[in-house]
Amino acid sequence: MVATSESAHEISAEGAFVRQANRFTTPFGSGPGELPVEAGRYRLLWAAICPWAHRQIIVLNLLGLTEAISIGKANPVRTDRGWEFSLDPAGVDPVLKIRYLSEAYEKADPAYTGRATVPAVVDISTGKVVNNDYFKLTNHWETAWAPLHKKDAPDLYPPDLRTDIDGLNDIIFHEVNNAVYKAGFAENQGEYEKNYELLFKRLDILEERLGKNRYLFGSSITDSDIRLYVTLARFDTAYNLVFRCNRNRLVDFPNLWNYAKDLFQTPGFGDTTDFDAIKRGYQLGSHGHNPYQLLALGPDTSGWNEKHDRGRFNNIPSRGSA
Template sequence: MSTKSTTVGFQLAAPEASHIATSENAHEIGAHGEFSRQDNAFTTPFGDGPGQLPVEAGRYRLIVARICPWAHRQLITREVLGLTDAISVGVTAPVRTDNGWRFSLDPGDKDPVLGIEYLNEAYLAADPGYDRRGTVPAVVDVTTGKVVQNDYHRLSNYWEVAWRRLQPDDAPDLYPSSLRPAIDEMSRLNFHAVNNGVYKAGFAHTQEAYEQAFDALFARLDALEQLLGQQRFLLGEHITDSDVRLFPTLVRFDTAYYVAFRTNRNRLIDFPNLWNYARELYALPGWGSTTDFQAIKLGYFGSTNVTGAARVIIPKGPDLSGWDQASTRAEQFGDGDVYLRH
C-alpha cells in the first residue's frame, strides 16, 4: 500500500547564500545538550474572523516532504476528510539540502504551481528576515507565493473544523467538540514523549539528554501498549485526531527511529497491541496510501544532519511485509464504523 517513491532529488543541489537555518544544530540545542524544537512562526488560524486566513478551495498549496511525520498527519487528514480537491499538495525531495527542502522531484526542479526551486523561497517571500528552519508542512497562498501557515500543532485541527464546509456531508468528525479536551490532553502527552520524543533522543548532544528522552519515550509507549489492550483507539471506539498524530511516528519507528535515533529498546513489532493498532490504521484509505517507506529511509539515512554519520548508506531493510498483514482489532473490539460521522 505504500506509495512508490523515486530517488530523483537525492542528489543535493549547490546551496545558495542564505541566513535561514538548515540544521537543528543551528539554534535548537540547549545548554545541557537537549533538543528544543523551534517555535512555529506562521500561526494565523484559518477561519471567518478578522485577521484569519480565509477558507477558500484552490487558494492554498500544502507543501510536504514524505519523510516528515508532521507533514504526514496533514496528508492523512486531507484524504480522510475529503479535501483533496480543495487543497493541492506539493512534494519536496525527502533529503533536506543545504538550502532547505528542494522541489527536485518535479520537472525542472521547480514546484509546478509555485514556480520555486526551494521551499525557503516562499518563507523569505513571507518574511525576508526569516532565519529559522524552513519547515514542512507549510501552507503557501498561491495568490502571493508566501508561506501563511506552518503550525503543525494546530493545522490538522483547522482542516477538521474551519474547513468543515468544504468536506462531504458525512465526512468523519476527527475532532468532536465533546472530546476535544481529552483529545488535546492525549495528543499533548504523546507529543512530548513520543512524537517529539524520538527527535529529542536522536538530536541529543549529551548522554544524559539522550537517556532522559529514551526513558520517557518507552515509558509512554508502554502506557499506550496497555491502553490499546483495553480499547480499539486512543479515545475509545472511534478514530480521532489523536490517532492521526500518533500513527506517523509509529509507522516510522522500525524503519527509521530504531536505528537512526538509537531508540532501540524495542521495535514497534515487539508491542503486540501497538503493532496491531498501527496495522489497522495503515489498512484504511488515506493512511497506508500516504506512507512512503522509501522516502522515509532516504530522508532519515540520506542526510548526515540527521544521523551524524560520515557516509550516506541507505539500509535495505527492514522487512515491511508485516504492514500488509490483516489486523485483528475488529474481531477483538467489534467491526462497526471506525469513524464518528457528522
C-alpha cells in the first residue's frame, strides 16, 4: 500500500532526515527497455509547492515541450492520502480520472509502500507511473526529447559542459536543495545544525561565484541554474521560516537575490512560480506543524519584479567551475 505523507517517516534512528529513493527510474530514449519519446503519450503530474516538480515545469516551458507533454497539477496542501487533484473540477485529474496521485503509483506497482511523490510521469494509456526520477528527469527532457524541442530552444545541458554541470548539480542537491529539508526535518539538534551550516557555507560560495558571472556557467542559463532557482524561490517564503534556515534571507545576499530576480523575470521561471501555493503548502501542510492553520502574511514578494543588476555581466563569457 502506498504510504501517506504521515506514515512515510523518513527519519533515521539518529534523528536525521533520509530522503526515500526513487522507484521508477527507467530513462527515456530509443534503446532496449527505455521509455519511447512520443508526443501525447505522457502526463507530468506536479504540485506548485514542490521544487523537484517545479524544475520540470520550467524546463518544459523553456524547451517548448508543453504541447508534447500533458501536465496535471495537484493541490499544494497534501491530504492524509497524499497529493490530491482537488484543483480540478469534480476533484479528479481530467485526463487520468484519478483523485489521488497514489492511485497511479498503485497501478504501476501494487506492492509499492513508499510515498507517492511529484514529479511523476504517467503513461496516459495505462494510467501507470513510469518515471519519478526527479534528479535525472530534467536531463531526459533536455536530451532524449530534443527532437521535439521548439525551434531555437536553449541548450540547457550542452555536451561540453555536462561533466561540470553534473558535478555542480550534485553539490547543489546535497548542500542546498536537500540541505534545507535535512535541516527542517531534523529531529536532533546536531543534525539540524550540521545541515544549517552546510547550507549557508554553500550559499556563501555561490554568492561569491555569482559576483563574477551572470549565471552559474557564464552568460547562458543551464540546468544548474534551474535547480538552484527553485530553492531560492522558496527560501524566504518557506525555508527561512518553516525550516529554521534563518541565518540570512535570500534578500540579504546581493548577488543571489539579483540572480534570482533575473531568472524570475525570464519567461518560464516567474510565470510558473506560485508564491501563494508555496506558502500554503509549507505552512498549512504537514511541513508546518501548524495546528491552528495560521497563514503568515509575509514576506512581501513584490520585490521579485524589481530591477536587477545582472545585465552588467552580458559581455562576460566565462563559465566558472564547481
